[in-house]
Amino acid sequence: MNTPAHDAEFIARLRAILGANHVLTExxxxxxxxxxxxxxxxxSAIAVVRPGTTAEVAQVVxxxxxxxxxxVAHGGNTGLVGGGVPFGGVVIALNRLKAIRDVDxxxxxxxxxxxxxxADIQRTAVDAGFLYPVSLASEGSCTIGGNIATNAGGTAVLRYGNTRDLVLGLEAVLPDGSIWNGLSGLRKDNAGYDLKHLFIGSEGTLGIVTxxxxxxxxxxxxxxxxxxxxDGPREIVALFERxxxxAGEMLTTFEIIPRFGLELVLRHSPSARDPFASPFASYALLELxxxxxxxxxxxxxxxxxxxxxxxxxxxxxxxxxxRAQGDAFWHIREGxxxxQKHEGASIKHDVSVPISRVADFLIETIALCEAELTGIRPCAFGHIGDGNIHFNLTQPSGxxxxxxLAQWHHFNRIVHDQVAARGGSVAAEHGVGLFKRDELPHYKDPVALQLMATIKRAMDPQNLMNPGKVIAIGDDLPMFNPGG
Ligand SMILES: Cc1cc2nc3c(=O)[nH]c(=O)nc-3n(C[C@H](O)[C@H](O)[C@H](O)COP(=O)(O)OP(=O)(O)OC[C@H]3O[C@@H](n4cnc5c(N)ncnc54)[C@H](O)[C@@H]3O)c2cc1C
Known part of the structure; x- marks a missing residue:
């Protein structure tokens, strides 16, 4: 148990490493x-520290x-699964590690x-005559470290893959403070285990990406x-297949938007226009x-x-x-x-199912939710071309x-059971963090969970790296309960 005296001594040590300006305690x-x-x-946290180099991250760790x-590592703190919320200890904010070391x-x-x-990575790529294809609505504030830690997806996964597919090499600080230099630019390297994949998508539980x-x-x-x-999701999927x-690889984006979603944007965004004179049940936003x-x-x-x-x-x-009209279509999707926030509380699910089953999933799960709570307003949208749906449920008006929100776990069970019945995943692109940690034991293969725990214990025996997130180890944080 730490005492205030221990904390003061520890803060003094951090200040000796980083200088007082980069150890925040107010x-x-x-x-x-x-x-x-x-x-x-x-x-809660005893301090937020802001190291400026990999060596400083290592000394802090x-x-x-x-x-x-x-x-707990922080980038832009835009994560959507509570993965960055600290419960005691130190937040290591990586925002000062902002050098673009090389464009080859x-x-x-x-x-x-x-x-x-x-967004700075995207711009640098454009200036050099290239494309870095990850594109998210949070791109103006999220960091590449956070993208890697959550294996972020976005709107161009269909053509270019997730962040995991775009990382060739990594540098990371391990839980004991040692630095792993895996900054390889190789497209082929079978010299043993491909360690970078341990860190990609592990949400800061195994080390800090630098x-x-x-x-x-x-x-x-x-x-x-x-x-x-x-007329509906089946027709949208048929259009996608066509x-x-x-168009093959020229098809970069294919997103589904329900009528309720378009109505939300029309209601709350003065600049938004309905692209058509008459309403449709479902829409596709696509880009070649x-x-x-x-x-x-x-x-x-x-x-x-x-x-x-x-x-x-x-x-x-x-x-x-x-371009302006294209941006107006994107404004609908990104809004x-x-x-949804303007319509009250939402219970959100970020799930994936095989593309061949995504239309059935949408139709049947929406019907189940509507039967469960009169007036509930499903807003299921997203990357249907990847089988990834943001299955959001907006509260009934009034x-x-x-x-x-007290029905969070009840609706999780309804939606996630439908996902599992179709061979899907309850965590498609946002990660597991805190909000979905206790869903994994319901749906993930027990041997896979055991292997995850073995890896976590081997790499972080003291359970110091983002404890209580992704997988429960020992006496971890209590279950997430947004309804209070
Ligand atoms: C409006 C909006 C739209 C979004 N759209 C998408 C989307 O389309 N697709 C998608 O995949 N996500 C999306 N997200 C979620 C979020 O933006 C992404 O997960 C993003 O990649 C997080 O980056 P960040 O720097 O903000 O990470 P943070 O929120 O700071 O951290 C996220 C997790 O990663 C860990 N972490 C952060 N940095 C490091 C590091 N350097 N080393 C190790 N661990 C680290 C944290 O501890 C935490 O567990 C969206 C979020 C918002 C708010």
Whole structure:
């Protein structure tokens, strides 16, 4: 048990390593680091530290290790599963590790430090004539370290894969403070276990990512964004299959938006317009891109839409005539999570099922939720081309938000059982963190869970790296309970 005297001694040690300016202990300074993006969970910390180099991260971790103090890494703190909420100990904020160490045009790679904001990486890639394809609504504030720790997805996974597919090498500080230098830019390297994959997606529970080598791609020279309206998810999936067959890798994005989602954006965003004169049950936002400036994207898409109309898959479709119109379509998609907030509380699920089963999943699970609670407003949207749906449930109008949130676990069970019945995952792209930790034992293979615990214990025997997140080890944090 730490006493205030122990804490003061420990803080003095951190100040000796980093200088007083980079060890924050005042309540107002550490407050933003104690809550997660949706304010569903709040924690505590004795300090927030801001190391400026990998060597400083290592010294801080060594000090925490020696004093048995838990550590939680922070990037932009935009995570959506409570993974960054500290419960005691120290927050290690990586934002000062913001150097872009190298752009190797011949190898199509960029070496970056963990605290670089995703939008800065995208811009640097563009300036060098490349594309770094991860794109998220939080890209202006999330960091590459956080993207790697959560294996972030986004809207271009269909074409380029998740963050895991884009990382060639890593540098990380291990729980005992040693530095692993795996900053390789190789596309082939079978010299033993591929250790970087332990850190990618492990949400800071096995070590702290300090730098990475990222893959770059040829910059798109032509782009076409379009919006289509259909009678429901089955028709949207049929359109997706048609597009995938005809456009191949040129199909970069394929997102589903329900009518309720579009209505939310129209209601709360003065600049938003309905792309069609009549309403449809479901919409697709899609984008084709090519590194060839002359690629005949418009002719190809018009032909696909004509055939989809004839087959009854869509009722209408519109191609963005300008970048501004394309941005207006994207504004609808990106506003969905934001504008849901204006309608009260939401119970959110980030799940995936095989694409072949995603339409059945949507139709049947929406019906189950509607039968369970009169007036509930499902807003199931997202990356349907990856089988990844943000299955969000908005509270009935007029209901007390806390009363709705008290049903969090009840609706989790309904939705996640449907996911599991179709061979899906209850944590598709946001991670497990705190909010889903206690769902894993219901749905994940027990041998896989045991192996995860074995790895965690081997790498972090004192359970100091983000304890209580992803997997419960020993006497961990209590179960997440947003309803109070
Ligand atoms: C509006 C909005 C839209 C979003 N859209 C998407 C989306 O489309 N797809 C998607 O995948 N996610 C999305 N997210 C979730 C979030 O943005 C991503 O998970 C992002 O990658 C987190 O980055 P961050 O720097 O904010 O990480 P943080 O929130 O700071 O941390 C997230 C987790 O990673 C750990 N961590 C952070 N940095 C490090 C590090 N250097 N080393 C080890 N562990 C670390 C933390 O301890 C925590 O467990 C969205 C979030 C918001 C708010």
């Amino acid at each position: 309540a107002q300074d550490i407050a933003p680091h104690l809550v997660e993006a949706r304010h569903l969970a709040r924690g 060594k000090a925490c290790h020696a004093a048995h103090v838990p550590m 045009a011949g190898n199509s790679t960029m070496t970056v430090e963990a605290g670089v904001v995703l 730098a990475a080598v990222l893959k770059l791609f040829p910059a798109p020279k032509s782009r076409l964004t379009a919006f289509a309206g259909a 597009l995938r067959a005809a 891109t090519s590194p060839n400036a002359e690629a005949p994207l418009e002719a190809l898409l018009l032909d696909i839409f004509e055939k989809a109309l004839e087959a009854g898959e869509i009722g209408d479709a519109t191609l963005a005539a300008s 969905l999570a934001e504008f 209901m007390e938000p806390q009363a709705f």
